[in-house]
Amino acid sequence: MFDSIGEVILLFWRTLLALPHAWRQRQKVFEQFFEIGNASLLMVCVLSFFIGAVIALQTGPVLVERSLASAVGGVVGIAIAKELAPVMMAILIAGRIGSAMAAEIGSMRIYQEIDALRTMNINPIHYLVLPRVLAIALALPLLVVFAILVGWFGGAVVANYNHLMEIPFRAFFSDLKDIVDLKDVGNGVFKSFCFALIIGSVSCHQGLTTIGGPRGIGRSVTKAVVNSIVLIVIFDYLLTRFLVE
């Protein structure tokens, strides 16, 4: 993984340099954007609801037992907004969308479609990489905002109906509002934007460097997902450190 990190950075840099072409590629960006939303929205909804629910279930009874019921909303709110929604959604998108990107570009490479683009003087970074990286960088933060709201709702449902807590919705969200501010949500969204750039660059790089037929495509898909997740976890720590300070 670390042997290709320089190539990924180079690809990311070239993608940044291609940004002036973004408007020309807007149709592809929107196609990719809606594909990402369409493929992930339901899964994001289910995943974030149950993450919120399980956080409430794990922390709620302990806090209530210690007469800290008013902290449940805040704990769930902070955990979802700052950490769980961005990281879990990024991992989900790496598996769902990053793998598809690596497979699609990888098969284009194997079947000489990328060579065909180059012979027509069409830059594969402008045509393939830029729209995908932009689309994922737009889609993931929006999905994370959605996941945060659904996750909070999941936590509130469990806090309300679980017999060990029985915290009313209004009280849960009032407590949450006292502790969580817009900056916390902004932190999570910013992290997800960085994760999106990682997933897009790593997956496109794996696709573009695919060799060796169908087995090679499988290898690229696996590496795209695994490398993205490892980098997401590492960058999660670094970004949190930076954002906390």
Place this chain on the structure above:
Amino acid sequence: MSNPQSNSNGGVGLVVRGLRKSFGGQEVLQGIDFTVQPGEIFVIMGPSGSGKSVLLKHLIGLEDADAGEILINGEPITTPEIAAKYRMALVFQSGALLNSLTVGENVGLYLTEHRLKPVAEIEAIVAEKLNDVGLKDALHKMPSELSGGMKKRAAIARALVIEPQLILYDEPTSELDPVSSVVIGNEILELKRNTGVTSLVVSHDRDLAFGVADRIAVIAEGKILVIGTPDEVKNFNHPLVQGFLRAEFKREK
């Protein structure tokens, strides 16, 4: 590879000198030299694994040579402006159509991506080029719905849209039945007649080579064994060349 309106029509000359390329210690091209005249159909023949396709990738700029040079109208292919100055196209062995686009979108891709013409004009050009290769009904089909021969013809149509001055064909008749092979061969000849394009065909199809070539080069083990007219090559007395040209089944009578 550039704006079709940036240069006059007609073929370009091609010179290859001392071209060498190795992969993993194995020298695939061992000093290739040849010249192709403007408007000529030059066929490179040779057995599988002789380095033909690698040579072709060098000529279109998809590979960098270890040594030697390639000149287009006297200018090195490595010159940055070469793509803007001369129009070159490669017809891939597999067609290499983009599977996510329709045949029409594939054929018009070059014009669309470089925004060289208004949409209506691009549609007209695409329809015309598909008609030229006998695929006017395939406009809205996906590449996966086409046969091998149709894919190759669609790839030729995509190359024609560029209005190339040098067109390279990689095994244009492989996997095709004899009738489809003749259709492709006739396309190559007609294109030369109509536009004066320089054509370089890489193939191991003897019928195609002797049917369309002005000159033929035979390549084996990374070296060119002979260059000449079809008759000169046929009569060239070299065991590898004669072995390749006269290979046939031995059936007991």
